[in-house]
Amino acid sequence: MRPSDLPDLRNLELFRDMEEARFEELMHAAYVQTFPPQVDLITEGDMSDFLHIVLEGRVELFASWNKRETVIATVEPISTFILAATIKDAPYLMSARTLEKSRLILLPSSDVRAVFDADSGFARSVVTELAARYRSVVKNTKNLKLRSSIERLANYLLQQYEEAGQAPTYDLTMEKRKIASLLGMTPENLSRAIKSLRPYGVTIDGQCVTIDKLGDLQGLAKPSPLIDDLNR
Amino acid sequence: MRPSDLPDLRNLELFRDMEEARFEELMHAAYVQTFPPQVDLITEGDMSDFLHIVLEGRVELFASWNKRETVIATVEPISTFILAATIKDAPYLMSARTLEKSRLILLPSSDVRAVFDADSGFARSVVTELAARYRSVVKNTKNLKLRSSIERLANYLLQQYEEAGQAPTYDLTMEKRKIASLLGMTPENLSRAIKSLRPYGVTIDGQCVTIDKLGDLQGLAKPSPLIDDLNR
DNA sequence: CCTTATAATTGATAATTGTCAACTGGATAG
DNA sequence: CTATCCAGTTGACAATTATCAATTATAAGG
Incomplete structure (x- = not known):
């Protein structure tokens, strides 16, 4: 692990309220690895050996059943994934693969559980994270x-617009096929859905999204903090 | 609260590993109330004042958006609901209503959070519950x-069959319209889906489900512990 | 630059699911 | 017993979504 990563990690909400000694103990047991794109990191059904933290790059969580596959989420730096499986010492419910070249920290699940029992600050953080x-x-x-x-x-599209700082034009951060899967539809259906948003002032050219009539789009989307505000 | 409830509560996984003093402290602040059927207990968007525990009866969790409504889950004794909102001190994401006459314990959210910080056994249990x-x-x-x-x-149907102790004939525990909503479809669609399971040995007459060709149904359903086993 | 591979789009069509209206049948209240 | 209510079912139809095949972009590699 690069020493320069430590402050960022320490600043992760999950580790912030931890005793220094525990943090060092945990990091001592950690593996840091860099993976090329499109590498399977974990497979649904396997036992949870490590808590994973993405330092750089991007990781996709997906699930499969009966030859079908769906994207559940993408994980961006710096955050953890499969915390629940680690805590429960249970099999992964999702698989994960790198989308780009990615650097990860792997914390042995047993160490995470041990520190959880010993450090109430950490326990508090784990609960907050899990609840979120x-x-x-x-x-x-x-x-x-x-x-x-x-x-x-x-x-x-409105969420991405918010994340892009409400710029009237912004780029999609994911391939359309991934977006389709994330949203629970086929790529063809997404393509047509995009066209059907034209009357609401939405133009998408390649990666580039333009929202002309924000009010109209909001009128259709009816965003709600109880569904869309991914934090809170 | 009836003193006779206390042992059951103490035995809840959530409270089992708690210090006795903390448990009594928490129960001292608790309200016990009995509600008639079809009473709204909490409303999506409201702030989380109480952690709810169902002692008797049955409670439905549902969510709404844009005049549509969907059943998310039903809660049966003895278990808690809206733990995450209580922990995060955040607004409820779901509404709840009684399905039958129900007896509930309400624990003030602030007390729950206070005990959480003070009792590491309780904290451990909360995490386990949340992870589950x-x-x-x-x-x-x-x-x-x-x-x-x-x-x-x-x-x-296979899940219910398991819960009924693998009896070849069992009764549905919910109205079909609720089942439809839970499964994300309309009542009409459910009605037709039931008929389309006939070739797989499924007969449903009123509440009464009969499964004749278990193997055929399993072949269609392809149940997976990574999707269907609601615990683990 | 061209070649190739893959993503994205489009059209045609089918399957799935939803909507509306009518009807059935059981439960309950008077 | 009858009237009423409402969940459930059924039919006809519409909307949504998926599938398959073909084509067009786009990006990467030699």
Whole structure:
């Protein structure tokens, strides 16, 4: 591990309130590895050996059943994934693969559980993190069950717009096929959904999104903090 | 609160590893109330004042958006709901209503958070509970995104079959309209889905489910512990 | 530069799912 | 017993979404 990573890690909400000694103990047991793009990191069903933290790059979480596959989320630096499996000492429910060249920290699950028991600051943080994750999955469920695919797309575009600092023009950060899978639709359907947003002032050329009539799009999307605000 | 409830509560996984003093402290602040059927207990968007525990009866968790409504889960005794909102001190993401006459314990959220900080056994339990809930919502997402409505129904029937002790005939525990909503479809669609399971040996007459050709149904449903086993 | 591979789009079509309206049947209240 | 209510079902139809095949972009490699 590069010493220069430590401050960033220490600043992660998960580790911030930890005793210094525990933090060093945990980091001492950590592996740091760099992976090329498109590498399978973990496979659904395997036991949880490590808590993973993305330092650089991008990781996709996906799940499969009966030859079908769906993107659940992408993880960007600096954050953890598969915390719940680590805590429960249970098999992974999702698989993960790198999307780009990525640098990860792997913390042995048993160490994480040991420190969890010994450090109440860390325990507090784990709970907060888990509660946040739980809430974001519940929001995703509401999104899937209460909205049509066009409504999901409209809200996705508005979310990206917010993340781009409300710029009237911004770039998609994911391939469209991944976006389609994330939103629970086929690439063809996404392509047509995009066209059907034209009357609402949405133009997408390649990666480049332009939103002309924000109000109209919001009128269709009806974003709600109880579904879309991925934090809080 | 009836003194007779205390042992059951103490035995809840959430409270089992707690110091006795903390447990009593928490219960001292608790309200116990009985509600008639069809009473709104909490409303999506409100702040989390209480952690709720169902002692008797049945509670439905549901969510709404844009005049649509969907059932997320039903809660049966003895278990808690909206733990995540309580921990995060955040607004509820779901609403709750009683389905039957129900007796609930309400623990003020601030007390729960206080005890959480003071009692590491309780903190451990909260994390375990949250991690379990998180995993079950992830499973639900996979169910929704990877399966058609008929496949979801087939797996639902197999789950109920397991819960009924693998009896070849058992009763549905919910109205069909609720089941439809839970599975993310309309009542009409559920009605037709049931008929389309006939060739797989499934007969449903009123509440009464009969599964004649278990193997055939399993062949269609392809149940997976990574989606269907609601615990683990 | 061209070649190749892969993503994205488009059209045609099918499957799935939802909507609306009508009807059935059981439960309940008077 | 009858009237009423409402969940459930059914039919007809519409909307949504998926599938398959073909084509057009786009990006990467030699």
